[in-house]
Amino acid sequence: MISCRDLTCRYGEFVAVDRLNLEIERGSICAFLGPNGAGKSTTVKMLTGLIAPSSGSASVAGLDVVRDALEIKKRIGVLPENLGLFDDLTVEEHLHLTGAVYQLSRADTRDRSNQLLRALHLEHGRYTFASRCSHGMRKKTSLAMALLANPQVLFLDEPLEAIDPVTAKTVTDLLVTLSQRGITVFLTSHILAAVEQFATRVVLIRKGVVAWNSTIAEVPGSLEKLYFDLVEAPAAEDLAWLGSSQS
Amino acid sequence: MVRVLAVLKAVWRAVWRGQGSFLSISTNNFFIFTAYLFRQQGVFLYLIIALLMLFPLSADPLRKIPAERLRLWPLNRREWWILRILSPWVNPMMWLLAAATIWAVRRSVTWQLLGIVAGMFALGFVLSDVGGGAWDGLARRVPGFGGQLRELIRKNLRQMLSTLDLWCALVLSVATTIYRVADRNTPPEGFLLMVLLVMLALSSYAQCLFGLDGEGGLTRYRLLPLHGWQILLAKDAAFLLVAVVLTLALNPLAGLAAALMVLAVGHEQSVKHLKPQIRWRFSSGASLGNGVVQVFTMSIAANGVARTSVLLLVPCAAIYAISLWWYGRTLEVK
Numbered sequence: 405m406i407s408c409r410d411l412t413c414r415y416g417e418f419v420a421v422d423r424l425n426l427e428i429e430r431g432s433i434c435a436f437l438g439p440n441g442a443g444k445s446t447t448v449k450m451l452t453g454l455i456a457p458s459s460g461s462a463s464v465a466g467l468d469v470v471r472d473a474l475e476i477k478k479r480i481g482v483l484p485e486n487l488g489l490f491d492d493l494t495v496e497e498h499l500h501l502t503g504a505v506y507q508l509s510r511a512d513t514r515d516r517s518n519q520l521l522r523a524l525h526l527e528h529g530r531y532t533f534a535s536r537c538s539h540g541m542r543k544k545t546s547l548a549m550a551l552l553a554n555p556q557v558l559f560l561d562e563p564l565e566a567i568d569p570v571t572a573k574t575v576t577d578l579l580v581t582l583s584q585r586g587i588t589v590f591l592t593s594h595i596l597a598a599v600e601q602f603a604t605r606v607v608l609i610r611k612g613v614v615a616w617n618s619t620i621a622e623v624p625g626s627l628e629k630l631y632f633d634l635v636e637a638p639a640a641e642d643l644a645w646l647g648s649s650q651s
Numbered sequence: 652m653v654r655v656l657a658v659l660k661a662v663w664r665a666v667w668r669g670q671g672s673f674l675s676i677s678t679n680n681f682f683i684f685t686a687y688l689f690r691q692q693g694v695f696l697y698l699i700i701a702l703l704m705l706f707p708l709s710a711d712p713l714r715k716i717p718a719e720r721l722r723l724w725p726l727n728r729r730e731w732w733i734l735r736i737l738s739p740w741v742n743p744m745m746w747l748l749a750a751a752t753i754w755a756v757r758r759s760v761t762w763q764l765l766g767i768v769a770g771m772f773a774l775g776f777v778l779s780d781v782g783g784g785a786w787d788g789l790a791r792r793v794p795g796f797g798g799q800l801r802e803l804i805r806k807n808l809r810q811m812l813s814t815l816d817l818w819c820a821l822v823l824s825v826a827t828t829i830y831r832v833a834d835r836n837t838p839p840e841g842f843l844l845m846v847l848l849v850m851l852a853l854s855s856y857a858q859c860l861f862g863l864d865g866e867g868g869l870t871r872y873r874l875l876p877l878h879g880w881q882i883l884l885a886k887d888a889a890f891l892l893v894a895v896v897l898t899l900a901l902n903p904l905a906g907l908a909a910a911l912m913v914l915a916v917g918h919e920q921s922v923k924h925l926k927p928q929i930r931w932r933f934s935s936g937a938s939l940g941n942g943v944v945q946v947f948t949m950s951i952a953a954n955g956v957a958r959t960s961v962l963l964l965v966p967c968a969a970i971y972a973i974s975l976w977w978y979g980r981t982l983e984v985k
Contacts (some may be wrong), residue, residue, distance in 0.1 A: 456871050478850035488871035491865065492790065492809040493802060500795075501802035505875050533787065 405430040405588040406451065411434040411461035413446050413612075420446040423460065423613040426606065433579055433589040435603035437497050437596065437627075443612040445485045445561055446593040451590070452482050452559050454616060456486030465556050478506070483560040487542050488549075491535035495526055495545045498534065499552055506553035513552070523578070525571050539566045547575065559581065560591040564598055576602050599625040612633045655730050655737070658716070660716060663741045664908045665715035665869065670743070673704060675928070675935035679940045681852045683721040683931065691970070696848075699822050700933075703815045705744075707931040708845025709775025717758065739776070747843045748772055755923070786813075799877075800885040807889035810863040820897050822850035828900040842901040844959045847950060850909040855936040855947045857917030860886040862928030866953050868923075883922070887914050904964060905957040909949035911967045915974035916945045922985070 406428035413421040421443040421520075428434045439487075451462055453473040455573050462469045465479045484555060489498060496517060503513025513604055521527045524544040534542060543566055558579075563573050579589050580602050584637045593599050606623055608616035608631060615634045632638065676682050685696045713721065726734065739745045749770060754760040759811070778785070793808045795801045811817050827845040830839060860883070861869065872882050891910050898906025920926070920937035928934055936942050955963040 412658055452874065474878070477874060482874050484870050484874065485869050486867045490806050490871065492806045492813075492863075492867045494791075497802050501806075502799055504799050505803075505877060507799065516868070531791075533790070536787075548870050565844055572794065 405432075406434070406462075406464055406590060408447075408451075408460065409463045411444070411447070411450060411457050411462050412459045413455065414458040415449055417425055419612050421609075424609075424612075424614060426607065426614075426617070428588060428590060430588055431583050431586045432604045433583045433591070433602060434605040434607060435596075435611065436590060436592045436607050437631060437635070438609035438615075442609045443637075444609060445535075445611075447609070448482075448485070448559050448561050448590070448592060450612070452480060452484070453477060454484070479556045480556035481553060481558045483543070483546050483550045483563055485561045487546040487585075489534040489546060491533065494531050494533050495537065495541065496521070498545050498549055502549045502552045508553065516552050517548075520551060520628065523574055524548055525568070540568060540571075543567055543591075551578075555587065555588065557588045560589065561595040562592055562594065564593055572598065580621050596628045596631055598633040606630075607632060608635055652730070653981070654724070655733050658721075658724065658726070659737060660742060662712045662715055662738055664740050666712045669715065672929045672932055673708065676700065676704070676933045678855075678936045679816070679938070680854045680936050681848075682842055683936075683939070683942065685848075686948055697829030699819055703818055703822070704933075705768075706775040706778065707743050707815075709772045710760050710777050710779035711739070713738045714984040715777050729800045732901070744772060748960055750802055774830065786967060796888075799934050800881060800888065803882070803885035804888050804892075807860075807886050808892070811889055811893055813863065814856055815929070815931060815933045817893060819933070820849045820893075823849050823852060824897040824901070831900060835922065839902070843905055843953060846898050846901045846905045846909065846953055846957075849901070850906065850913060850953070851895065851946065853894060853897075853910075854913045854917070854942065855934040856888060857913045857945070858920040858937045858941055859926045859928050859934055860890070860917070860921040862926055862934065863930065865927075878979060880975050881951050883918065883975055883979050883982060886921075887971075890914060902957055903955075904961055905953040908952040908956040908967045911964075911971040912948040912952045913945050914950055915967075915971045917983055918974045918978035922981050938950070955961070 406426065408424045408426040410425040411421060411426075412419065424443075424447060436444050436447065451464055451469060451470055452455050453476060456470060464476050467476050467479070469476060476516070490501075493501060499517040499520065503510070503517070507515070521530055524547065525545050526541065526548065529537060529541050532541070532564065537545065543563070545562070547563060550560065563575055567575070576598065579591075582637055583589055583604065591599075591603075600623075601622065603620050605619050606616065606627065607614060616630065618628075680886065681696075682700060685693045751760050751765050751768060753840065755762050755765045789812065790809045793805055793812070795805045823845060827842065831842065861872075864872070891914070894906050894910035894913075895903050901923070920941050924937050926935060926937045952963065952967050956967070
């Protein structure tokens with residue numbers, strides 16, 4: 405469903421993603437993990453048509469990400485890094501915008517919007533302008549937009565960060581259900597313990613290069629240990645002034 | 652007191668940095684061309700500009716600090732009151748008002764004028780604190796339209812409403828409409844000139860159509876399964892709607908012709924040279940050269956439609972359609 409061949413992204417001299425090769429099968433939940441600046445969001449941007457690859461190729465749902473960009477957009481749902489919301493639209497209007505652009509009927513848009521607002525605990529803020537929403541509400545709005553048009557592939561950039569535990573549980577349950585129905589999910593996250601519970605494939609990336617790629621069953625021990633071993637180990641600075649009598 | 656001074660210093664820095672955003676007027680077509688064409692005769696136009704800028708200039712300086720951050724700082728009640736009393740003096744408008752009061756005492760300025768300016772300053776100050784609800788109410792009343800682009804058009808109308816360009820054009824339009832109703836003997840040429848002034852007030856916005864969308868909005872545009880021309884059309888539809896409504900009582904067909912040309916020329920800057928804009932300011936034009944071409948072509952188009960034939964709208968629409976198609980493609984490639 406998602407395929408990358410030597411996919412590379414350069415910003416001048418800096419190589420953000422270096423010859424990425426991936427095969428993600430239909431109905432899987434792929435967790436794309438790595439530290440900040442490792443190239444996760446850049447990869448998502450290339451796969452969703454937000455930026456063009458410097459070299460290499462990629463396909464989503466059998467379509468080339470450069471040549472068939474418009475067709476791909478009709479088949480995918482995206483939760484982008486910056487959420488992609490308009491300050492001048494309310495939560496509900498964002499969903500109506502999605503329904504109209506994806507040419508759903510007004511009745512379908514209304515029904516699906518109501519269901520998504522309920523499922524994501526957004527009903528109370530449906531008439532709030534995006535500019536006045538909390539970060540969590542904005543994230544949930546963007547997630548609802550990604551789901552509304554019933555996509556074949558979902559690209560979610562850090563979907564579990566900044567949302568409340570109940571909604572996080574709802575989202576993870578939803579993702580499992582979607583994958584069972586054949587929808588492919590490609591997500592980035594920093595919450596390793598949560599991802600370990602529902603992902604079917606794990607890809608670790610470090611400085612733009614894939615450090616690990618396997619099914620979750622093939623991960624030796626815990627995902628956290630693998631991450632610390634292959635990507636980066638935690639280093640704590642002793643901030644001696646914290647907790648001292650000095651204010 | 653040390654804490655209050657620290658906060659005041661931060662507010663002062665933020666206010667003075669913010670003053671730079673008012674310089675957007677210096678690259679605005681309306682200001683540049685009226686200053687050039689009318690010089691001293693354009694006093695009433697400069698008064699409109701000053702009047703509109705007075706509102707954002709009067710904003711409460713304490714609004715520069717997020718309310719929650721301000722409440723989190725360990726300030727006691729006395730320090731709060733000192734901050735509340737001293738903070739307005741960080742705003743240069745307050746000093747101007749104080750100077751005007753002294754002039755009024757010395758009879759250089761009338762008390763009536765001082766009262767009007769002070770009243771507007773107070774209104775701007777209070778609105779900046781409690782005006783969010785009023786703006787929400789107005790924004791919610793913006794109607795939606797049919798079709799695939801309905802929500803985008805609604806959003807674009809709201810964005811236009813948050814620029815001073817539209818309010819300037821509205822003041823000109825309403826004032827001329829009242830004049831037209833009151834004096835039925837005014838020659839139609841006078842209204843054509845006012846159509847051009849209304850369009851001139853809106854023209855800089857046509858050079859920065861994506862200026863208020865922010866990074867998130869621009870990302871969303873790239874994710875939507877829409878052609879570039881459709882995204883541009885949603886922008887233009889809002890602009891054309893405003894242009895026609897504001898010239899309805901003057902000469903709507905001339906207004907439409909002028910608006911089509913302003914957009915056709917403005918697409919170049921809007922698509923190729925994205926210039927972020929700030930709400931409640933005049934739009935900053937992206938290019939003086941583009942502004943000159945906008946003014947030249949809109950004058951020819953409006954004059955042609957008003958004086959020669961309505962059929963001249965056809966070539967205007969054709970030029971606009973070519974621009975829409977071309978820059979729509981450019982938008983997709985970007």
